[in-house]
Amino acid sequence: MNNQNEPMLGKSKVSLMLVIVLLSVSCSKDELTEDTPIPDNGFVLQPQDATLYMVNPNATAETVALFYNLKTLSRTHFIVGQHNAFHDFYNNMAGDSDIKKTTGSDPGLLGSDFLFITDDLNDGTSSNWFYQQEQRIKSDAIEAYNKGMVNAFSWHLREPYEGVSFYTSEMTDFQKSNAFISILPGGENHEYYKQKLEKVAEVAKSMVGADGKLVPFIFRPFHEFDGDWFWWGKSYCTPQQFISLWQFSVQYLRDILNVNNILFAFSPDNSFDSSIEYLERYPGDSYVDILGMDNYGDLNNQGQTGVNNANKKLQIISNLAIEKVKIAALTETGYFITPGTNNPIPNFYSINLYNAITANNTEIGYMMFWYNTETTYCTPAPGLPDTADFIAFANKPKTVLQNELPTMYTLPN
Template sequence: MKKIIFSVLSLCFVGISCSTGQKIIDTKLSLSDKKSTKELVVFYEKLTHLTEKGILFGHQDDLAYGVNWKCEAGRSDVKEVAGDYPAVYGWDLGGLENKSANNLDGIPFDKMRQYIKEAHQRGGVITLSWHINNPLTGKDAWDTTPKSLASVLPSGEKHEKYKAWLDEGIQFIKTLKDRDGKPIPMLFRPYHELTGNWFWWCRNNGSPEEFKSLWRFTLDYFQKKGIHNLIYVYNTSDFKTKEEFLEYYPGANYADILSFDKYQYTDPLKDNSFVEDCQKQFKIMNEIAQEQHKMMAFAETGYEAIPFDKWWTHTLMKAIGNYKISYVLVWRNHGWQEKEKKMHYYAPFKGQLSEKDFVEFYNLERILFEKDVAGEKRYKK
């Protein structure tokens, strides 16, 4: 039985006093899109309030498939282990640019739309990423052909093509509406892991000014096209200093949440570097977040196949430490990968080694799943 009850939260929005007469959170927080829908503003306020209460747990592609199953109504590996859906659902738009019926991981976009609407109706939070193909070569997002980033800027040779690609994403986002026909408030994390070197938009493939121009153009273009229901998540991978985190940062007026991605690759019983590195990065990011009045998130993480039975309570929680973050999301449960001849999943399923520890993780007061937030009616004021 979870200990946290949020029935009173509907009375306690940002800038509104509770019975104590005390303000709940910093009212300097504001959205970068000044034309945000009323529903997005309320969603942002309540999401910020929830950050004061705990950390929302998320899972990529949670409803679409799991280990040894695919597209079965109501199924979720997370729910089958913990008895509850995740609070945050991650989805990727890769494939829309080519007018594909399925995304890059094989999820039909019509099914994705259905899952997003279902999760939203239950009170879940939606976050979108986009492994958009390389516009210069037409190859996938991992093609780092030089000058690919520059090619999509307003003066670039692929600028018009890129706008057409963005239009496909915009068109899909406009179909994501609630039962009242209003746009669903969501998080959007474009050009993720930008401090890496594996995507065409990463730092090895463009100058800081070129990346900032790309980011600002994209957000401005979305808003020009009538998209006002997105919270924008700025996302890096590794960084060692405050200056490195901010080198490609487009500015406080073009981001709402600060985040990074980091995965466990070594045995945590022999190597504590994952925890140590996360703590260092959270310390740096927290300083920036406080200065700029931003929320923080651990936008992607995980330990493939989770071979350590206490990873959730012993490793992940230590990696986050005492920092207040909005959400933590683990990657997808693909299952068996024939090409690589190995299992690929990041959340436990029934019978998996870390199942018991995941239930303990679920029961932590600080960790929030869908039931913890669903009764809050976060999208209405």
Template sequence: MKNNIIIVIAVIFIGTSCSSQQFISNTNLSLSDKKATPETVSLYKKLNQLTQKGYMFGHQDDLAYGVNWKYENGRSDIKDVVGDYPAVYGWDLAGLEKDSPDNIDGIPFTKMKQFIEESHERGGITTISWHFDNPATGKSAWDNTPNSLKTVLPSGENHQKFTVWLDKAANYLLSLKDKKGKNIPVLFRPYHELTGGWFWWGKGNGTPEEFKSVWKFTFDYLQKKGVHNLIYIYNTSNFSSKEDFLANYPGDNYADIISFDSYQNNDDKQGEKFITEVQNQLKIINEIGIEKHKLIAIAEAGYEAIPDPKWWTGTLSQAIGDYKISYVLLWRNHGWQEKEQKMHYYAPYTGQISAKDFVDFYNLDKTLFEKDIKKN
């Protein structure tokens, strides 16, 4: 089945089946940053090639902690279950803007850097989001005070503060180096879930034009600061049409991967709603990806505490189906939440009810983990 899909998509692009390398050059895939480092260009090409094999599995904060453990060298809940690490590691920059030593999840930035460098050395891929505070109020990213977005534009009262924040992000992103001193490429996902209204940059808290202006300013400013190791990810949450998805899209020259986030909720125990929604959304962004020559991804997904023992092969795998996504990233394994009095995790750990099914998911040809992408 997978080989048939490769041929169909190749025909759409160039009228004949072809090798992965030809596939890249003939789809006009190119990074929006025209000064991107050779390593970043190479990763982008690799991401495209890997879609011919399957999709990568990712996990947020994977190396820092898991259910009932924290900062154990080389440990990962994923590795505990399947003997392999995720292909993609998710991290967050929130806290950097206010000079906190730790990020929003309590991970010291020095440790996060160490984890990024370690996983890169093994062949893993890093993606970074940024739940940064609302610059207009000083409150969290979830403070959706109306019109906060426009205050960071060049004419806004918080523009200078915002550029200082970007300086801090630039310095951190440039500090991520491999053993040869080269900048580690990062899949950068700023202003995520932009179609939801829960963040200060989200829907209803600024106009589409203001959002595009902030995105473009961020892109241009980071380039001005010499940051050329980023692959930019445009990310939404709920949407129902191409127009809806692209309402805030900054343009093909400002984004490299298009994506959305989707979670299964407790009122959908069989996962039917989740499967339908993800399939509908993948259909839409797959069409956009083909038209615009962009890779597509599910940048966040999950079902909290995974109560379904067959969720991986029965629900997630079905939801993705045969769409050629770059990766799917599951959210973090925080463990017990004292305040909410519940367990908060999205990937299995040893003994968890879905762990056996996760091994079956791992063994599928189309799911790619760290060992799979290292071989590529």
């Protein structure tokens, strides 16, 4: 049943602003070396130069276009996304995504996860639940691509000893102390980890859109690594160990397995207050396409102070992305509303969140809400107390949903 309150969002704002950006001042650049900083002095990335700033210089044409178009779009707009938008709904009201039920348009980005796909119990048979999830997730990603949307995959990888948990609260002290170290090159579980990367590569190479092209996607492994709740967190590996594993993972996927349709996203939580802190575990410009941040805490009913703190951190990654010619993103966020228990914050979407993302001229390519459940939501369905606030957010000048996305998979002439 779709009782939809659907004010269509036909603003035509993106195309106009992208034309302005493309016509704005540009500059030639000298030959670049790894980690060469580019100041924000009027530099505008040119389509033919996109691969110079990407992890994979052999990326497919569609993946190069995605990088370029996200970078260009970020100068004036940000894409609104949601994790599992096609399959998780508030009150289990299946059908259109909850964002589409509310606004008339799907989100511009679909979040997915390799969790079930790389599970030890996925045996590749049609009757296997994990394999069925693999097929469903791939189908969703292909549908999103066919709609012109962006795809972003997280990876809640289970620890390698028992293959059961990714939360340290569910692990033994031995597992917490050894899981990450064990998958490094030379570690006892390194071959196991390589098999998981091979599964990622298999899926990457199997997602083909209606146009016959491989589906590009953003890959965001080892997210929120500055916390301790995941086994890849800061208490369980040194900065150099984290950097070494990240670099190995990129090299294995790109150079050994020849996967050419991935953009790599680096994504701590919100515990940094400076670029030095943000870059403590940064593996280098040759290994990262997207500078991200997950941030729930600053927006968890912290008022204007929280909004300011969130914006300050987005300024840090925005400035780094401008300097390094990368894409900045708010890779996960949301305020979890359970009616009667945790109620909506007035103007959360249209003022708090929007201002956190856009104040001080930040250049953020996209943001992603976490998924809705039967009893809790991050984005309201129709008829809820904050539905109008979300519609107002969706109609803000810089927000972009699916129905107003520019062409993301073709470079301009």
